[in-house]
Amino acid sequence: MSKSQDLTRRGFVAGASALGLAGGQAQAQAAFPSRPITLIVPFAAGGSTDIVARLVGQKMGELLGQSIVIDNRAGAGGNIGSTAVARAAPDGYTILMGTISTHALNPAILKTVTFDPVKDFTPISLLAIVPNVMVVHPSFPAKTVQEVLKVLKDNPGKYSYASSGVGTPLHLSGELFKSIGGVSMNHVPYRGAGPALNDVVSGAVPIMFDNLPSSAQFIRGGQLRAIGVTTKERVSSFPDLPTIAEGGLVGYETYTWNALFGPANMPRAVVDRLNAEANKALTDPHVKQRLNDVSAEIVGSTPEALGEHVKIEVAKWFPIAKASGAAIE
Structure with missing residues (x-):
C-alpha cells in the first residue's frame, strides 16, 4: 500500500467515525425529550x-x-x-x-x-x-390612590399590606408606594402570591400589591377593589383602571x-x-x-x-x- 493510499484510508476511517459520532449525537438530540x-x-x-x-x-x-x-x-x-x-x-x-x-x-x-x-x-x-396592581379588600375605606394615601396618612401604622415574600417585586412595589407617598404600612410577607391573595380576599389583610394575572378574576368578581396598575401605561384588560402614577404618585412604576x-x-x-x-x-x-x-x-x-x-x-x-x-x- 502506498503512502498516499494509506493516508486516504485513514482519512476515510476517521471521516466515517466522525460521521458515526455526529449521527449518534444527532439521534440523541432528536430524541429529546x-x-x-x-x-x-x-x-x-x-x-x-x-x-x-x-x-x-x-x-x-x-x-x-x-x-x-x-x-x-x-x-x-x-x-x-x-x-x-x-x-x-x-x-x-x-x-x-x-x-x-x-x-x-x-x-x-x-x-x-x-x-x-x-x-x-x-x-x-x-x-x-406582567403588570402589577394595587388591590384592597372591598371593606377598605378608599377607592382611589389619593383616598388610600389619605387613609394611610390619617392612620399611620394601622394598616398592613400583603406580598408574596420579602424582597419580591410585590414587596418592593409596596415599599416604593410608601416611599413616594410618604405613608406608613406594615408589611406582611407570605410564601407566595397565592396564600397572600387568599388572605386579602378574606379580609385578613386589607391591601396587596399583586401581579395582575392572579388578581384579575377577583377584581372582576368584586372580591377585590383595584386601585391602580403599577405600569407606566394603562392595561388593555382594564382600560378604565388608572395607573398609580396617574393617581398622584408621579414616577411610580413596577412590573x-x-x-x-x-x-x-x-x-x-x-x-x-x-x-x-x-x-x-x-x-x-x-x-x-x-x-x-x-x-x-x-x-x-x-x-x-x-x-x-x-x-x-x-x-x-x-x-x-x-x-x-x-x-x-
Whole structure:
C-alpha cells in the first residue's frame, strides 16, 4: 500500500467515525425529550408565575410530545426552587420559571447567595412581561390612590399590606408606594402570591400589591377593589383602571416578568428545542387569549436576548433592592 493510499484510508476511517459520532449525537438530540420534564415554579400555586407556568407548560408539553410537570417549590423569595434548578443536571429535564425576583432581586437581598443569576443558568426564553396592581379588600375605606394615601396618612401604622415574600417585586412595589407617598404600612410577607391573595380576599389583610394575572378574576368578581396598575401605561384588560402614577404618585412604576431557564451548560440543541416550543406555545390562540386577558405582554425571545435582559435587570434593580433594606436568610 502506498503512502498516499494509506493516508486516504485513514482519512476515510476517521471521516466515517466522525460521521458515526455526529449521527449518534444527532439521534440523541432528536430524541429529546424522551421522558416528562419538570418545570419548577419557585413560588406557591395560585400566583401569577404559577398561572403562566401552567398555561405555557401545558402547551409546550403538547408540542414536545412529553408532559411538563409543574413542581411548586416555594420559599425564600423564590430562592429554594431556583437553587434546585441551578444544581440540577443540565440535560433539559429540569427547568425553571424564573422571574425578576429570582434573577434580579434575590442576588441583592440574599444573606447567603446560593447561585449566580447569570453564570449558573442557561437562558431559554423571556415569555412575558406582567403588570402589577394595587388591590384592597372591598371593606377598605378608599377607592382611589389619593383616598388610600389619605387613609394611610390619617392612620399611620394601622394598616398592613400583603406580598408574596420579602424582597419580591410585590414587596418592593409596596415599599416604593410608601416611599413616594410618604405613608406608613406594615408589611406582611407570605410564601407566595397565592396564600397572600387568599388572605386579602378574606379580609385578613386589607391591601396587596399583586401581579395582575392572579388578581384579575377577583377584581372582576368584586372580591377585590383595584386601585391602580403599577405600569407606566394603562392595561388593555382594564382600560378604565388608572395607573398609580396617574393617581398622584408621579414616577411610580413596577412590573415583573416570566422566563424559562435551565441549569448552566445545557446542550445547545436542547436549549434550541425548548426555546422553539416555548415561543411556539406563545402563538397558540388559547395561550395568547389567556395572557392578553390579564394584559401580560407576550415576548418570546431568543436565549441570547433573555441573557442580556437579565444583566440589564440586575443593574437596574440591585440599588433599589439594597435601598429597601430587605433581606432573605
